Amino acid sequence: MMRAFFISISKLAWAQKAITHWKLAWRVSSRFIAGETAADAVEAVRKLNAVGILATVDHLGEHSHTPADADLAVNNILIILEEIQKAGLQANVSIKLSQFGLALDPDLAYANLVRVLMKGRECNNFVSVDMEDSGLLPATLSLIYRVWEQGFDNLGAVIQSYLYRSEVDLGQLLERGIAVRLVKGAYQEKPDVAYRRRKEVDANFDRLADVLIQGAIKRGKRSVSKDGRFPPLTAIASHDLKRVRFAALTAKQQGLPKSALEFQMLYGIRRALQWDLAAQGYPVRVYIPYGTHWYPYFMRRLAERPANVRFFLSSLLQQ
Ligand code: FDA
Numbered sequence: 001m002m003r004a005f006f007i008s009i010s011k012l013a014w015a016q017k018a019i020t021h022w023k024l025a026w027r028v029s030s031r032f033i034a035g036e037t038a039a040d041a042v043e044a045v046r047k048l049n050a051v052g053i054l055a056t057v058d059h060l061g062e063h064s065h066t067p068a069d070a071d072l073a074v075n076n077i078l079i080i081l082e083e084i085q086k087a088g089l090q091a092n093v094s095i096k097l098s099q100f101g102l103a104l105d106p107d108l109a110y111a112n113l114v115r116v117l118m119k120g121r122e123c124n125n126f127v128s129v130d131m132e133d134s135g136l137l138p139a140t141l142s143l144i145y146r147v148w149e150q151g152f153d154n155l156g157a158v159i160q161s162y163l164y165r166s167e168v169d170l171g172q173l174l175e176r177g178i179a180v181r182l183v184k185g186a187y188q189e190k191p192d193v194a195y196r197r198r199k200e201v202d203a204n205f206d207r208l209a210d211v212l213i214q215g216a217i218k219r220g221k222r223s224v225s226k227d228g229r230f231p232p233l234t235a236i237a238s239h240d241l242k243r244v245r246f247a248a249l250t251a252k253q254q255g256l257p258k259s260a261l262e263f264q265m266l267y268g269i270r271r272a273l274q275w276d277l278a279a280q281g282y283p284v285r286v287y288i289p290y291g292t293h294w295y296p297y298f299m300r301r302l303a304e305r306p307a308n309v310r311f312f313l314s315s316l317l318q319q
Contacts, residue, residue, distance in 0.1 A: 010299030060291035070101035090228030131158035160185030161205035174215035223259035237264035
């Protein structure tokens with residue numbers, strides 16, 4: 001109920017306008033967001049790299065309404081790729097295809113994705129394509145396959161365990177050798193496409209983690225790259241200790257080395273677990289969002305956890 005509420009207001013333009021102009025909302029959301037500029041993101045990456053944690057940087061933004069907006073989004077990503085290269089950081093980038101104009105015109109999004117992948121190649125870097133709501137999923141996967149077939153192998157995809165179709169999609173990604181980030185899923189989906197109950201989403205997460213680990217073993221147990229930019233085939237992106245432990249144990253039992261099992265978490269969430277896994281020898285990558293378009297991302301983080309809403313409301317009362 002609360003989740004549905006926050007996800008639905010994440011899409012309302014008037015709510016976005018009201019909340020983003022509100023200093024208090026920025027103060028609370030800055031727990032999850034590195035800052036508004038590329039320099040803020042670079043600084044956050046530096047701090048994590050200094051303690052042995054890798055990063056993936058996300059220039060916040062989704063649903064570009066015009067080709068010019070999409071172009072601006074692409075330019076921001078080209079800039080951050082350049083900054084990562086200049087600073088020699090152990091970081092790659094995460095993007096959303098709706099930023100690149102996917103809903104306006106798939107060919108425009110394709111051309112924009114190619115620009116970013118070319119820049120990625122030039123900077124020896126990797127681009128992770130986030131997965132958005134299920135309405136965009138077929139077009140997202142088809143663009144990923146299209147660029148893959150053109151020889152761009154510096155990109156990865158995301159699989160959401162709340163969707164019924166994910167096991168089939170995962171099989172097709174593994175067949176091609178495309179790196180996968182496994183998540184539970186952050187959008188509001190209808191019962192005809194997604195599991196509703198937490199227990200079912202979790203059970204499917206473990207099932208998919210198992211398939212992903214077996215797939216990584218079959219494809220040669222590729223490790224994270226030495227410069228920390230290219231992830232292994234398997235990335236488990238969850239803050240749920242049970243999911244993390246299941247994946248670690250399954251990998252150990254099946255013989256996938258630690259260097260080939262990456263754990264990913266969001267900036268500002270479960271730092272102690274990030275440190276603990278890194279100390280155990282796993283690659284750990286933190287997803288670092290930055291930029292001025294933080295509202296929908298922040299609303300999804302509120303939707304995930306009642307405690308975040310309580311924190312937000314209590315900060316409001318202390319005003
Ligand atoms: P779950 O929600 O069950 O949380 C487990 C525990 O983690 C909670 O009990 C709490 O302690 C902590 N926690 C989780 N969320 C928190 C929050 N917001 N604030 C504070 N504590 C929190 N989704 C998607 O649909 N497409 C995508 O491309 C991505 N990409 C992505 C990248 C990375 C690196 C991560 C970690 C996650 C995503 N996600 C995503 C989001 C994902 O789908 C999911 O919504 C969140 O990770 C929360 O789910 P958990 O697996 O953490 O479990």
